[in-house]
Amino acid sequence: MTTTAAAVALDRAPNGAAGAAEKPAVKSAAMIDFHLHIKHFNRNLPATIAHIEGLGCEKAVLLPLEDIASGLLLTTDEVLDAHRQYPQRVIPFCQVDLRRDDFERRIRAYAAAGCRGYGEQKQHLPLNDSRIARMLEVISEFGWPCTFHFQDGPKGFNQGIEQHLEALLKRFRRVKFIGHAQSWWSHISADAPPPEVSLYPKGPVKPGGLTDRLLADYENTYADLSAGSGYLALSRDEPFAADFVRRHRRKLLFATDCPCHNGNGANWKGGCFGRNMISLLERIADAGTRADIFRNNATRLLGSA
Ligand SMILES: [Zn+2]
Numbered sequence: 118m119t120t121t122a123a124a125v126a127l128d129r130a131p132n133g134a135a136g137a138a139e140k141p142a143v144k145s146a147a148m149i150d151f152h153l154h155i156k157h158f159n160r161n162l163p164a165t166i167a168h169i170e171g172l173g174c175e176k177a178v179l180l181p182l183e184d185i186a187s188g189l190l191l192t193t194d195e196v197l198d199a200h201r202q203y204p205q206r207v208i209p210f211c212q213v214d215l216r217r218d219d220f221e222r223r224i225r226a227y228a229a230a231g232c233r234g235y236g237e238q239k240q241h242l243p244l245n246d247s248r249i250a251r252m253l254e255v256i257s258e259f260g261w262p263c264t265f266h267f268q269d270g271p272k273g274f275n276q277g278i279e280q281h282l283e284a285l286l287k288r289f290r291r292v293k294f295i296g297h298a299q300s301w302w303s304h305i306s307a308d309a310p311p312p313e314v315s316l317y318p319k320g321p322v323k324p325g326g327l328t329d330r331l332l333a334d335y336e337n338t339y340a341d342l343s344a345g346s347g348y349l350a351l352s353r354d355e356p357f358a359a360d361f362v363r364r365h366r367r368k369l370l371f372a373t374d375c376p377c378h379n380g381n382g383a384n385w386k387g388g389c390f391g392r393n394m395i396s397l398l399e400r401i402a403d404a405g406t407r408a409d410i411f412r413n414n415a416t417r418l419l420g421s422a
């Protein structure tokens with residue numbers, strides 16, 4: 118997410134990749150959106166709650182984004198305050214800028230205050246930075262999920278997915294890693310291009326991608342289906358996606374990262390990311406798989422909803 122138009126690279130597929138036809142929202146009060154922000158393009162808290170309800174979700178994981186360098190600021194305190202106002206709708210996560218000296222103390226305080234997981238981990242730090250490892254060490258004490266924005270390239274976040282991620286998955290077994298964003302999803306295919314060529318590769322998927330392998334090999338690896346990158350990854354090759362979703366049905370989380378104002382595309386061209394994903398999953402996944410993705414995996418990850 119970004120709070121200002123100029124802030125950071127958006128995770129938004131170009132050319133209207135999220136352009137599925139209008140359909141009524143699934144009227145399942147049971148869906149959980151595992152990736153949502155307040156202040157996304159200045160969307161206020163009531164409109165953020167309207168997004169959860171308008172899409173037909175029961176709750177959403179609200180992810181803070183504290184990045185002092187870029188001016189991005191949705192604090193964990195704001196998310197906890199949203200939880201106090203809407204306890205039935207908000208699952209609060211914590212996230213702090215790892216470049217601050219006091220980050221460990223702050224994470225522990227937010228755990229004590231009721232946060233349920235960590236993320237969105239998104240700062241201009243390479244994935245092998247020692248502060249990321251220290252954060253993972255702290256949250257492994259809580260057995261938390263941790264949502265990562267993987268975006269390679271000089272302006273990216275948590276760079277080095279090919280070189281560094283697997284070592285972290287092995288080292289921090291109690292952390293439930295949740296992959297998200299451009300470089301995570303471009304690696305659904307074995308021929309992921311370098312980030313300077315494209316962060317949104319299209320066309321048929323070449324089997325054997327890093328994302329596919331890590332989801333299969335590591336029990337502590339998950340993915341959220343949010344944003345333009347998640348939609349493009351599954352829509353670029355629907356026959357492959359149908360098989361991918363079936364094989365990883367216990368590892369995928371419904372999530373939107375959507376900035377629209379009502380769960381139906383208001384204030385956002387290209388339509389609601391969540392609604393587009395629902396339509397796509399209705400085409401490629403059976404009802405049992407959808408139930409896992411829409412809710413069951415989230416409750417299993419969190420211990421409860
Ligand atoms: Zn996000």
Ligand SMILES: [Zn+2]
Pocket residue numbers: 168373375376377378379380381382388389390391392
């Ligand atoms: Zn939306």
